[in-house]
Amino acid sequence: MTVYHDWGQHYLGWAYFQKEPWHLPIGAIENYNFPAGTNVGFTDSIPLLAIFFKTISFLLPETFQYFGIWFLSCHLLMGYFTFKVFNLYTKNYWLIVLAVLLISFNPVLMYRVMHPALCAQWLIMASIYYYLVKPLKENVQNINKKQLLILVLSALINPYLFLMIIGFSIILPFKNYYFDKLISLKQVFYYIFSGLFMVFVCWFLIGMVSFSTAKTMEVENSYGLYGFNLNSFYNSFGWSTFFPTIKIFSPSQYEGFSYLGLGFFIIIIIGVIYLLYSIINKSVQIKKQYKFIPFFLLLLVTIIFAITNKVTINDSLLFEYYLPEFIVKIGNIFRASGRFIWIFYYTLFSFFLIVFFKIKIHNRIKVFLLIVITLIQFYDIKLFLNKQIVSGNYEIKPLNEKKWTEISSNFDKIITYPLYNNSLGYNLDYQDWCFIALKNDLPITNGYVARESGDKNVIFQQKIKDKIKQGEINSNELYITTSQYLSDFNSLIYNQKVHVGFLNEFYYIYSRDNKNMLNHEFEEIELYKADSLFNKIKELSKIQTIIKPNIQEDIIQYNIENLSFSNNILSMQGWAFLKNNLAKNDNSVFISLTNNHKSYLFNTIKNERLDVATHFKNENIKNTGFKTVCYTDKLILGMYSVLIGIASDDNILFQSASQQIIEIKKEIQAIVLTSLPENSDNMKYNIEGVSMDQNMISINGWAFIVNKSSVDSNIKIILEGENINYSINVFNINRPDVTSHFNQNINFDNSGFKLVIKKKNLTKGIIKLGY
Numbered sequence: 001m002t003v004y005h006d007w008g009q010h011y012l013g014w015a016y017f018q019k020e021p022w023h024l025p026i027g028a029i030e031n032y033n034f035p036a037g038t039n040v041g042f043t044d045s046i047p048l049l050a051i052f053f054k055t056i057s058f059l060l061p062e063t064f065q066y067f068g069i070w071f072l073s074c075h076l077l078m079g080y081f082t083f084k085v086f087n088l089y090t091k092n093y094w095l096i097v098l099a100v101l102l103i104s105f106n107p108v109l110m111y112r113v114m115h116p117a118l119c120a121q122w123l124i125m126a127s128i129y130y131y132l133v134k135p136l137k138e139n140v141q142n143i144n145k146k147q148l149l150i151l152v153l154s155a156l157i158n159p160y161l162f163l164m165i166i167g168f169s170i171i172l173p174f175k176n177y178y179f180d181k182l183i184s185l186k187q188v189f190y191y192i193f194s195g196l197f198m199v200f201v202c203w204f205l206i207g208m209v210s211f212s213t214a215k216t217m218e219v220e221n222s223y224g225l226y227g228f229n230l231n232s233f234y235n236s237f238g239w240s241t242f243f244p245t246i247k248i249f250s251p252s253q254y255e256g257f258s259y260l261g262l263g264f265f266i267i268i269i270i271g272v273i274y275l276l277y278s279i280i281n282k283s284v285q286i287k288k289q290y291k292f293i294p295f296f297l298l299l300l301v302t303i304i305f306a307i308t309n310k311v312t313i314n315d316s317l318l319f320e321y322y323l324p325e326f327i328v329k330i331g332n333i334f335r336a337s338g339r340f341i342w343i344f345y346y347t348l349f350s351f352f353l354i355v356f357f358k359i360k361i362h363n364r365i366k367v368f369l370l371i372v373i374t375l376i377q378f379y380d381i382k383l384f385l386n387k388q389i390v391s392g393n394y395e396i397k398p399l400n401e402k403k404w405t406e407i408s409s410n411f412d413k414i415i416t417y418p419l420y421n422n423s424l425g426y427n428l429d430y431q432d433w434c435f436i437a438l439k440n441d442l443p444i445t446n447g448y449v450a451r452e453s454g455d456k457n458v459i460f461q462q463k464i465k466d467k468i469k470q471g472e473i474n475s476n477e478l479y480i481t482t483s484q485y486l487s488d489f490n491s492l493i494y495n496q497k498v499h500v501g502f503l504n505e506f507y508y509i510y511s512r513d514n515k516n517m518l519n520h521e522f523e524e525i526e527l528y529k530a531d532s533l534f535n536k537i538k539e540l541s542k543i544q545t546i547i548k549p550n551i552q553e554d555i556i557q558y559n560i561e562n563l564s565f566s567n568n569i570l571s572m573q574g575w576a577f578l579k580n581n582l583a584k585n586d587n588s589v590f591i592s593l594t595n596n597h598k599s600y601l602f603n604t605i606k607n608e609r610l611d612v613a614t615h616f617k618n619e620n621i622k623n624t625g626f627k628t629v630c631y632t633d634k635l636i637l638g639m640y641s642v643l644i645g646i647a648s649d650d651n652i653l654f655q656s657a658s659q660q661i662i663e664i665k666k667e668i669q670a671i672v673l674t675s676l677p678e679n680s681d682n683m684k685y686n687i688e689g690v691s692m693d694q695n696m697i698s699i700n701g702w703a704f705i706v707n708k709s710s711v712d713s714n715i716k717i718i719l720e721g722e723n724i725n726y727s728i729n730v731f732n733i734n735r736p737d738v739t740s741h742f743n744q745n746i747n748f749d750n751s752g753f754k755l756v757i758k759k760k761n762l763t764k765g766i767i768k769l770g771y
Contacts, residue, residue, distance in 0.1 A: 607623075
């Protein structure tokens with residue numbers, strides 16, 4: 001985990017999987033990437049080993065990883081199948097062993113050490129061997145069964161490897177049927193479809209596929225970003241002693257890394273010279289090998305798929321061509337398409353080594369030459385071989401692991417805010433937070449996974465944001481955030497509902513109702529920061545009563561990116577600047593609530609908005625962002641318009657900020673109905689969201705009476721209970737999109753509504769929703 005790269009993700013996937021009870025599907029992980037969770041396949045933790053070692057967890061030490069065993073196994077198995085391939089063409093074991101060394105430590109395999117599952121490239125060599133081995137009537141069934149086993153193993157290791165191996169699992173039985181005449185057409189389909197069926201069953205049991213449409217496998221517009229650059233065979237990416245790094249078209253083309261190495265370049269040159277010499281002098285008779293046609297077709301397909309429809313060399317795009325939608329969809333699922341060059345890579349290695357073996361010189365000379373070439377190859381790629389990795393237990397360096405573990409042990413879950421931000425305070429710090437949560441067996445709203453699980457996390461994230469805006473927090477949740485996002489918690493801090501602590505440049509926030517933290521002692525610096533923060537919020541939340549504001553329309557350029565009003569808390573975020581004063585436009589921004597009787601002024605917090613300065617091409621407006629939380633509980637009840645104001649000299653210029661009307665009223669109460677109103681068919685409506693948590697019920701949508709303007713409409717929510725019925729007034733929301741959608745020349749702007757009510761205001765039981 002010290003490298004803060006893929007290894008941390010793979011280890012955490014295994015560690016969470018090991019500590020959780022068995023689920024269905026068996027690969028499910030619930031506490032990592034909470035609440036959607038994931039499965040051990042989507043953390044690339046090698047399900048084959050993860051499931052095996054979980055079954056014997058009772059024998060394992062508390063901290064255990066199997067990746068070292070895996071790396072060793074990959075090199076040994078690569079050596080084993082390389083030996084078997086070359087043993088088909090020579091019986092000189094010196095040549096074979098040298099070939100084993102060259103291929104078992106080839107640059108692609110060494111480079112992929114950062115991604116353990118992808119080191120199972122021996123699956124490709126095994127498939128090449130089963131295709132090359134001469135089938136007989138006695139062994140052809142056994143060969144195909146072994147290829148089936150290779151296919152299932154690939155599916156239990158990594159989906160990319162599976163997609164490569166499935167190609168071999170199709171062409172092998174077809175070759176045995178059409179060219180070798182050793183199996184029937186029925187057996188061809190049996191081997192292909194039985195293999196696919198077994199893979200589907202394995203993935204279904206693990207949870208990598210399901211009948212649900214919730215999981216999003218496709219990453220849109222990603223095919224082409226991770227393709228094979230035509231310079232990849234000689235572009236060392238800095239791993240060569242002799243060959244320099246060459247520019248590439250996209251930074252993501254590292255996935256197509258296929259550096260051959262100087263030693264192998266020498267083998268290719270010798271092989272090409274030998275083949276040309278033999279063809280010119282007709283010393284070698286080239287036989288027609290029709291049985292390799294399926295293999296060549298597989299090579300062609302995988303090469304084209306690896307290159308993608310964006311053909312590049314160095315940092316230039318040579319050309320781009322159209323692809324059918326279904327191919328693009330496959331490409332978006334297997335977006336790291338550059339990896340598919342590996343089949344050609346190992347074929348190239350094998351072919352030219354076999355050609356080298358066939359050179360008609362004394363074997364001792366060939367062995368001597370291959371020893372020299374092997375030494376050159378290893379010297380060229382020596383950077384792969386001298387990496388030193390510190391052994392021992394992992395200790396988090398940026399964070400006080402002991403302190404954070406102690407604090408988090410008092411809660412039921414950890415919420416990193418913003419949720420699912422993998423680099424909250426420093427690069428890939430999600431690995432450290434997940435490691436701390438792991439120590440206490442806690443779910444955490446973080447964790448990098450290969451594929452997201454539908455909308456569950458998105459919905460949960462919005463729910464958390466809404467709760468914070470409404471000034472609600474569960475006593476069993478620990479929030480961790482940074483100073484950049486601390487202002488989102490202003491409402492909770494202002495109403496003194498939370499304690500705020502500070503440790504290692506992170507803030508931790510929790511409910512004052514949490515009884516486990518009653519004896520928690522804050523450091524002096526934490527108390528100082530908490531007091532300073534509270535005073536700052538008090539200063540920000542000061543309400544000034546002003547005389548009728550100076551409203552001048554179309555003088556302020558602005559954008560309200562987020563506006564919400566609930567439970568007398570108004571939250572706003574956006575940017576604003578004066579149109580006629582671009583030379584100096586870093587003045588303070590204000591928010592005003594005004595009606596015919598009263599006008600109130602609220603301060604805002606300024607923040608930097610480089611995106612705004614870039615868009616308008618003006619450096620002077622980079623500090624025009626603002627954010628505020630206005631507490632309206634002390635304001636006179638009534639309807640208010642929202643204004644945005646900017647200080648100009650000794651004056652504040654105002655402009656209407658929203659067509660939305662804010663209604664300040666007492667806390668929403670449910671009025672008991674003695675009877676339900678009659679149903680009406682003269683209404684259109686849509687419930688866009690209903691959510692509940694421990695304390696609150698939220699409902700939002702729109703509704704209007706057919707053929708009638710909604711300008712003066714008064715929407716109520718009717719709740720029909722088992723023994724009691726309620727009528728509840730809602731907060732009207734401006735919805736010009738509804739007017740636009742129905743296009744009836746009738747104003748439905750006031751048809752939107754939102755209701756947030758505390759559960760305690762309703763009796764328990766089953767309730768039906770109406771209007």
